[in-house]
Amino acid sequence: MVLTRRFLYVALGLSAVVVVFPAPGTLLGCAVLLILLAAVDMVLAGSPRSVRVERVPTAEVRLGQATTASTTVYQAGSRPLRGQVKDGWQPSAGARAQISPIRLGPGRSNGPNGSAARIQTARIETALRPTRRGDLHSEHLSLRSIGPLGLAGRQVTHRVRHTLRVLPPFHSRRHLPSKLQRLRELDGATAVQIRGAGHEFDSLRDYVRGDDVRSIDWRATARRQSSQGQHLVVRTWRPERDRRVIIALDSSRTSAVRIEDEPRLDSGMEAALLLGALAAGAGDRVDYFSFDRGLSSQARSGMRGDLLHQMAEAMSTVEPRLVEADFSQLPGQIRAISSQRSLLVVLTSLDSGSLEEGLLPVLPALTQRHLVVLAAVRDPELDRRARARETAGEVYRAAAAERALIEKEALRRQLASLGVEVVEAAPHQLPPQLADTYIRLKASGRL
């Protein structure tokens, strides 16, 4: 049962009658009149139960993009239905107007050739601007049918689920063109070669100023003697292709830490997406998985479709879990993906507690077969605290921050001694710096 504001206004209007005829009978009469009006209106309202609700599947969106969720309502009742519809999107879906008016004609067509069939369905559009990554839901659609007097009506909630998948925003995409350009330089596609760029022989070409003299091929030069003099010929190398890049994203308790304005997990996702896009662009095979106690999401290079999209989709539903990461399963996971030497990028945190007990014991097994890069988000807050030294309280906090930094430094040295490359940067700096590390490793032929 639903009473409308108009019902309230009618009730307030009847107070004039009470003033003019001040008697208990008037009160009773007015009350009975109101109840009768509401009952009649409720009976005459179109049945909100006799409609069928169908959700139109939504396309995935990146976080920050706007979209529209559509729902079709089919009328099966014999009376026209007029009222409101509320789509029950969760708050983070950012629905701008959740309540929209609806007007449906009678379900059974009276006109010839079913001419009324046109008005039997109504499409409800809800504009959404999600504020969170993941699968966002609208669990139900509430239909409020108001009677012809507009005083009262009936309301029914149809539990039909609607889902919108929101992918990570991939803000670091803006770095992609410049990094791809750097890769092309490595690739011999451009005139300037970088020394030692790869071990695979690519081609011979004329020497241009700026080329490394060590790359001059004297035999080829000798063969190209001409009347005008010598043409120096250089060998070009191209970086290896079809290498494996495995990105492991830690989604355990340490990833729940919010640094600056985003959780560590999201910064890691940005870095993973940029690296994935870059490596795929360089012709490497990219595999991705996230883990805490077990595997929480994965995207394999062998899967069909765009890898970047698959990674984003796999990541979208990953949320930090308050459990300790199980690094011991990492070698097994990597063996399952590939037996050949790979670049293993572990996106985790430089947190001495979790790394010393979890990652360090399994590292030798990993570094033996693979090139391991550990990427972690650095907390700029620690640096700020370490610098603030005005009061005693600030100095104590600076000492605590310095201690955390020392521990991190010790851990980095320990990792470096095990042959692990460590990339640590502020949240927004991590994706480009990880990409740079990848390019550097590729350029030096270490993949």
Added chain:
Amino acid sequence: MTTTATLGSTLRNGFQRWQFWLLLLILGLLSVALIQSLNDEDMDRFGLQNTALDGYAALAGVLEEQEVQIHQAASAEIARDLMTEHPEAPLVVLSTGDVPDAAFNEGLRERDQRPVVLLSEGPELLTALYPEGPASYAGTHPGGGSSAALEAGAQCPVDAAVNAATVQAPGALFFGDAPGCFIGFSEDAGEAQMLIETDAGLLFGGPAAFTNQNITDAGHAALALWLFGAEDDLIWYTPMGVDTLDDQQWASPMDFLPDWVVPLAWWLLLCVLVMMLVLGRRPGPVVGEPLPVQVPGAETAEGRGRMYQSANAVAPSARTLRSAHLIRLARLLRLGAAPQEASIIAAAARQVRRDPAQLEGLLAQQPRRNSELVAYAQSLAQLEDEVQRAALNHHPGAHSAGGARDGLGAGQTSTDRTHLNRQQGKNTSND
């Protein structure tokens, strides 16, 4: 249908737009009404503060100038108290429809020597005092200008009336058992007087004579001064409705409310219930939001810092700061992986051109109090800044600004960085 909808939405939009001003207007009207209702005392007919035509403000002003102090009584109780307080003061009982309670009337009938003036436009006061005579109500005198003036009359025993000579205000006429003053003719009863003497006091039927409008006409002013201005104090009692009740039996405020108030209150209560039903009905079930786990960063460092402070851990804090700065200095000065402390100090002293012994002394300080710790921490930070600046001057371009803190902290050796810088340089030249 569309027109109605448009009109409705226009009205709704208009209401929303003007909502604030409408509310302000309503509030303004309500406050004006409230002020008005609080001020209505001054608007009373024959009120002593009423400056309107039917008020007595002029009379009160003149009496005040004559140094007559008027003590107003709003109830019989107060009037009795005032009479006890001022035994000689004349009493004025002004009836505008309500009469004093029986006890007060009894007191009036058996009064002592106190002069009493009873002012009444109608029969109520006389009827309350003497329901069965000897004096009685004779009707009204219409008044109406100097042609309808009433003469004091030859047999008039009251000096005040004789001095006033005439009155021309409308009012009541009475029959008395003794000769009265201001003789007029009522249509049905013949000759009667406007001012008569009773046991309870002088009863004057024309209080309208003393209003601001009429006080200057005929002999009104003289009559007023003779009646009220005789003594320094004057008790002015205006009976109210509540006076007619017993002292113990107070009237319920409901008795004075209009009939429709109670039913309306019940109806509005019902409306409130309706409003609760209307506004309380949700348009659908409550939607939950599964919130993700998030922990603020640097929480551990904050906790540890607080712990240091609460334990006054000066020495451990100093040690930590010292090691942190030594590690950073070693990196700034490129002294390799694990340099000796002495070599760091020596290199730093060379870099900033200071005495190594002085630097050693600075680093060896052992602060014992908070203030010493702050000074120590600041001097360490200053030393690092100096070394950094000197390093930048010696090798311009070798480091980007702040490289010691964040650039190198990002997992690259300085050579890596230079290498990358060169690559980037090539990029730009290509682009």
